[in-house]
Amino acid sequence: MKSKTVLITGGSSGIGKAIGIYLTTKGYNVYGTTRNIAKYPNFNDFKLVQMDVRNAQSIKDCIDEVLTNEVRLDVVINNAGVGITGPLEETPSEEIVNAFDTNFSGPLNVIKAVLPIMRKQQKGLIINITSIAGYMGLPYRGIYSATKGALEIITESLRMETKSFGINITCLAPGDFATNIASGRYHAPVIKNSPYEKVYGDTLKAIDKDVDNGGNPIQVAKKVHGIIEAKNPKIHYKVGTFFQKFSIILKRVLPDNWYEKLLMNYSSK
Template identity: 40%
Template structure:
């Protein structure tokens, strides 16, 4: 590619998205990020709500008018809804799926016509290890990442002949603002879930606070961008996180489930 690549990163105002935006910008890429509330201080941070098609179309149109192309799309925008699946409101469950899955789909579909016109491009979807196995009390987050995995796998095959590459990044726990910004969805306290949720939340928050630095994901994005033939899946995180993905493949489901429940201290959780 003779011209400087044009990158678009959704959810670039904090966390992994911001780390990718700052790092790739420092490496000389022409990087644009998106945020629902970007402010006026950075012309490279565009206003976009991934749950609003008009907002998406306006941001993509602005970027194409300015740069003429989008070479790399990094779908990073996402939220976390935590709570017992049964007690999660339909509103919060739909918001989880709309943001993490349909948001990525809508942005991708807005960008793809421009990539197909050039017959080249890269799409990097930020998934999670939760896209490979379920996490208790994050059922709808897990579902959104499982959906993103399946969509990306199919899309990769459909676009290969057009020289458009699709990859997934599957992070474990990383130190971001997700702990402060998550939605706790148990509107009704229930004795059957209360102790289990409290135990799981303690482990979830502890894992995030001790997680890896988001710059590692940014460096992985650069590696994918520079690769002529990027892989479908890239897992990243601490050894304990990554081992779970390996064990999921080789252990009987009952044993793997027991290990996951033990990690989140659910084997000892009784209703109170």
């Protein structure tokens, strides 16, 4: 039987690349996407195609290219995303819009494009890569948390809307992993004499440190493989440290004010 074809958005680096390499070793037929394929002339870990999740024509062209070579599209992993940090008051509106266009509307654009294909196949799996940050409003990361939280919620809706077509939709929320996301993240500048200057500046350093000291993204790749192999995928999955996953449980059981104090203390370290 022909191996399953997997399409990973944002597959040229970071978590997406780790997923693609791992799935390739497991015998899957992997395609990854990047916004600018000219930047990767020597990329040979798996097949790489051009796509910008913010552009409907770009998505169509990418999927058409994949289906020119393949009979089916079995799995789509919505991994492309951007990081964003900053006090809301000092974050440019255009950067907020771009974050939502990429992290939330982008996956929806891809899903809209692949649903007719998977419905015709009467089978398919869509995995939305969200974030543990999407389960809570983190100071100076509120926009990022909001984009990922919105994707978690809409995954629940989409799953119910498409289940009768033989399509499974699920989401996987990673914690901090050692990737190059910090280099591509937009962060509002630390403004001298701003009321947010010290606390935001300290938080920004802590965020970079957490990413640098994060886990190996192969953990995310292995989790994705497990989801693909699962007979009945769950709605939500998490992968990260014990504390990162436990923080979600704490939010359910602690009074709101206690949980807020916990987050503020943690973020200020």
